[in-house]
Amino acid sequence: MTTLISKEGQTVPSVTWPARVGDDWVQISSDDIFKNRTVVVFSLPGAFTPTCSSTHLPRYNELASVFRANGIDEILCISVNDTFVMNAWAANQEAENIRMIADGNGEFTAGMGMLVDKNDIGFGKRSWRYSMLVKNGIVEKMFIEPQKPGDPFEVSDADTMLEFINADAEKPQSVALFTKPGCSFCARAKGALEAAGMDYEEIVMGTDASIVSLRAITGRETVPQIYIGGEHIGGSDELIKYLSGK
Missing domain, CATH: 3.40.30.10 (Glutaredoxin)
Known part of the structure; x- marks a missing residue:
């Protein structure tokens, strides 16, 4: 070469x-x-x-x-x-x-x-x-x-x-959330993340993942389930509480 x-x-x-x-x-x-x-x-x-x-x-x-x-x-x-x-x-x-x-x-x-x-x-x-x-x-x-x-x-x-x-640039934490179409709690979670200026990756049940993978990863069967920086935050209520403490 x-x-x-x-x-x-x-x-x-x-x-x-x-x-x-x-x-x-x-x-x-x-x-x-x-x-x-x-x-x-x-x-x-x-x-x-x-x-x-x-x-x-x-x-x-x-x-x-x-x-x-x-x-x-x-x-x-x-x-x-x-x-x-x-x-x-x-x-x-x-x-x-x-x-x-x-x-x-x-x-x-x-x-x-x-x-x-x-x-x-x-x-x-x-x-x-x-x-x-x-x-x-x-x-x-x-x-x-x-x-x-x-x-x-x-x-x-x-x-x-x-x-x-910029060696001192602050990098955002990786955010991912499991959702499903028509879920009002999922919409609430996404709105809270957007209001906080946090980008996220959405994993849609039935398209990107199944209930089996949701259970295997989160230990739960309900959505939304949110992860921030590798930490399992939980559902929309837990997310609101997490964000209010930032």
């Missing part, structure tokens, strides 16, 4: 990405995205791939509000995939805080010196995994994954980038 070199201090490539928005084609200019703005970029080998879906994208999405509070205007996820694949992945992941960029022709990735051969697994030309902080089009910092076999994921994660931007 060609040695991957950091582009710190250099200008990001000027490219135009065709993108599908609804039923229309639009042209997205990298110049418009980066000019006079502070942007975090993370790039990965492919949509729907295991590490990208389970860890890389979700954590950036989860920490997006913290990045914004620390001066970041936008977070981009770039992959050498077509726009239909990236749109489908965004919908599948519910990555509402991330702008998905389909670098289908690999022009931006090649300009960054990060286009590599993944022929051994049938991917063709793809992006090496990396992240970067870009200010007014200039790369201030890059975290490039080590050139090891496979798909290393050691330094381009959201927490490493946030640590560089």
Whole structure:
């Protein structure tokens, strides 16, 4: 593999990405995205791939509000995939805080010196995994994954980038709640979390989980059941009491 070199201090490539928005084609200019703005970029080998879906994208999405509070205007996820694949992945992941960029022709990735051969697994030309902080089009910092076999994921994660931007940034606790459609107590719990400014992941009974998994995890059979930072809070009444003591 060609040695991957950091582009710190250099200008990001000027490219135009065709993108599908609804039923229309639009042209997205990298110049418009980066000019006079502070942007975090993370790039990965492919949509729907295991590490990208389970860890890389979700954590950036989860920490997006913290990045914004620390001066970041936008977070981009770039992959050498077509726009239909990236749109489908965004919908599948519910990555509402991330702008998905389909670098289908690999022009931006090649300009960054990060286009590599993944022929051994049938991917063709793809992006090496990396992240970067870009200010007014200039790369201030890059975290490039080590050139090891496979798909290393050691330094381009959201927490490493946030640590560089502000080592003292306060990260939100992970919040998850089990719910079911039409449950007024579930709606009450979600309203309380939203009023407290706490993002959460909703696990809907019958769609994302069953009564068996609810019982196995929580020891209960009623919803909602809320977890905050790994701690089982309980139902909506327990949540209100927990939040009132914060």
